[in-house]
Amino acid sequence: MSERRGTTxxxxxxxxxxxxxxxxxxxxxxxxxxxxxIAALGDIISQALFPSPHTKHRFWWRSTFAYATFGFLFNGPLIHHFYIWLDKLVPAGKKPGTGIKRVLFDRLILAPPYLLLFFYVVAILEGLGSDVAIQKIRDTFWTALKMNWRIWTVFQYINVNYVPLQYRVLVTNMVSLIWTVYIAAKRRHDA
Structure with a gap:
């Protein structure tokens, strides 16, 4: 047993x-x-837990590809650069309100356009077309943004104020696994 633990x-x-x-x-x-x-894994878990009647409950690899592509092309690079910009704009420090300012930039400046980009790009990558992507935004954006603010605000306060810069995207991705399962299920349900 201890040999296995050592190997792990x-x-x-x-x-x-x-x-x-x-x-x-x-x-x-x-x-x-x-x-x-992590985005692909989140979509796989979402499809396993909440299969879509539109795909006759079959696994839809194109959706997983869309989530992975968005993660690779947008999420990783965009969030990496956003955190660097945030540290330059509002340096961490002992000034009163610094932590709140940092999280407000994340929640109000990044979250809304990021979520719009996510909904649009993933729908396009899934092959649903621009009209369907725009309709999905109309149907789900506001509900998803409010849920995003509820779920992510406390986490992001801790992340942008206490996690070292080089690990913020990784920590965000770890929490994002749960968020991806939610958002993927929400998109399928509202389809």
Whole structure:
């Protein structure tokens, strides 16, 4: 039993060391790959838990591809650069209100357009077309944005104020796994 635990510990240590090495060498690519993997996993879990009647409850690989592509092309790189910009715009410090300002920028400046981009791009990548993408935005955006503000605000306060810059996208992706399951299920339900 302890040999297995040692093997698992060595595997995790190696995985963390490899991640940190890649994060130093290719931070944007590393965050893009991580974002794509977690977004795809979130969609897979969502399809398993909430199968769509529109696909006759069959697995829809194109949806998983759409989520992974969005994660790779948009989420990883965009969030990486946003956090760098945020640290320059509102440097962490002891000034009163700094933490609140940082989270307000995230919640009010990034979240709404990011969610619009997400809904539109994923629908296009799923092959649904622009008209359907716009209708999906009309049907789900406001509800999803309010839920985003409810779920993510406390988490993002901690993330943008206490997590080291190089790990913020990874931590966001870990919480985003649950969010992706929710948002994917919501999109399917409202379809």
């Amino acid at each position: 510990k060595n595997f995790l240590e190696k995985l963390i060391a490899d991640y940190n090495r890649n994060l130093q060498k290719r931070p944007v690519l590393t965050k893009a790959v991580t974002s794509a993997s």
